[in-house]
Amino acid sequence: MMLRVTLLLMAVTAALARMNVLFLVSDDMRPELSIFKGKDFPSPVHPPIHSPNLDALARRSLLLKRAHVQQAVCSPSRSSLLTGRRPDTTHVYDLQAYWRVVGGNFTTIPQYFKENGYRTIGSGKIFHPGHASNYNDPISWTDPYFEAGGPANDFVYKEHVSWMNVPMDLLKNNSLQDTQNADFAIKMIREAAPQARSGERPFFIAQGFHKPHLPFVATMRFFDMYPESSISLPANPYAPDKMPEICMV
Template identity: 35%
Template sequence: MSDQKKFKKVLFAVTLALLSLACNQAEKPKKKPNILFISIDDLRPNIGAYGDTIAITPNMDQLAGEGILFKQAFCQVAVCAPSRASLMLGVRPDSTRVWHLGDKFREINPQAVTMPQYFEKFGYYTVNIGKIFHNYMPDSISWDEPDLRPERYKRKDWLKRDGETFYISEEINKMQVRKRDSLLKIRPVRYADGWNTGPAYEAADVADSMYYDGAQTELAKKTLTRLSKMDKPFYFGLGYFRPHLPFAAPKKYWDLYDPEKIPLSPNPNIPGGAPIYSMNSMYELRSYDGFHDIGHPTSSFRMDEDRTRKLRHGYYASVSYVDALLGDLMAHLKKLGIYDNTIIILWGDHGWKLGDLNSWGKMTNYDIDLKVPIILRYPEQEKRGVKTDAMVELVDLFPSLCELAGIKVPDYMQGTSFVPLTKNPEKPWKKAVFSQFHRRPKVSADGHRYMGYSMNTEKYHYVEWYGWDPETGTRGDFKGRELYDRISDPYETVNIAEDPEEQGIIQNLSKELAAGWQEAKPKL
């Protein structure tokens, strides 16, 4: 055989091989993107990427630099259980009927389909570590692997214990056992299974993995290694407990900050002219050692500066601790080679007052409690390192992730996919966003029950308060309203609802609030 014939034969064989390879690749569908769904409890937008010059959060900032940051993002309810139920079901609180901390969405809605349940129908393998639903309401039917937790925390008497309640100090641990035993004798069913006692902060000189969030990050890395070898894409819900109280984090993160250089709140007073039932009682902080004396925000109580600085210091240290854990997690994703094919979304469930409005904690309709961080990075994202002023809501996460994953958005969703904003951050968007809060008698300054409906527009924050029947879930008589100018009064210092000059605006806003989220949707 001549050299030319041999060459043609080899060329023909190579061509066939290449065609066969191309056909095989064409037949093999592209793997859907993984989803890393990161919840950070009580995280308000005190992050460098959001403009906080004090916060040391290089890893969250890096994630924002590779994706999109939503500057005007709002929760539906400023407390854990209702906020997370709304987000995970894709509908609003009056549809979930989860209105306050103790409501359990699965008991109220036995047939509810959660986000991981829905994604499992489309071939996703679903895994949960940490707080995605409220505390240890892991909702096992939502996950292929529910409620994974570090080995040393699997003790039988800790199975209903929240990850936020663990300290390093043996003295504190012994005290918690004694207090819990006494409390359970009085009432056997308690929040956090009776473990939520102890100091409001701790700064132990230990490795990151010695606190719960660090231990579950190590477990998350091992789990990701395992998941990366599967043929299926994964939906991984990873819920961090810090910066929820107590502010317990390794000492090195406290050492990042000089407490004297952490600024105090720009608005330490309740809004002038606000109804007294708008404020929560601060019972969360009051349950911790050293804070049993604090009064209702509407009273004459004022927190002294030393305690104020200690708490603000602890919050920032806790945020930096979680940020470092996230950096470790992202490095592991890259090491596994799955970072680029993973949708990463980071969100906080509501804000948190750090002395703002003479208060500590969440549980109001004020923007300091309603505004949350949302940062998104996804494969083949057209624009990276961008920010948008368009108003979005946590209820938008469900349809947004569906669109990014290329699966059908359920037709009952009450949020709107914000994927178009990732391609055009300046795109005209929602006219308003909506939140609400159920004020119960035992925490209301006047001992009565209310439901407050909140609406934020570009210029105004408007709230209407009604009586509320918790048995039927229906509003009663109108009780009062609040109005704040978001442009001239961003810290909500004065309620201008009674200003005669604002009455025309109030009429329009009231109609807009009554029309609700359906009429505020963007034109797509």
């Protein structure tokens, strides 16, 4: 609740002040990041997380340590965050339902900026892709939505792997999905900057990272940060007694 209200207030404030906005989203982030250390920090059975850029950003930001998702499923949570409404209002509980159809024609955060004269540009995973967002909610964007693809991504799904150290020679002429999306966002920031500086048209640029959501696919240098010897499994691998079956899926 607090995160939703905070983000919406920030959106309204930024639009009124005509500031440029870079909106970053990362999928399936873990709570074991060092920036969350404190009395609510998870059990220390994991190796230290290497996240220098996130740590640096957090030190310059308002960090909400107990801002939880509305529902432990991607599309309901993203729909809730981006429309400012709970799942029982959006009526999104799965990965297929589109809130404008099942819930209401709600205004999204990027749509709000668009309606207030902003250039709104999106790439990667902001809304849940596919039918759940009518393929990235075209109503929200002034520019065609960008989603990376290509051989470096296709081979992962073709082989049905859950993780892979991607050989560097495979990436000579192509980058992984998140890298391509990030490069696009950087390019669009540079392209939109002149109009923004002149005050003619500010921008709202949203960059959504698919990782660390599975499949866990990255180049070897990232896997090298977490040698097998640094990983220990929980002492008790069993689910809590009388846990609801729906939580076991």
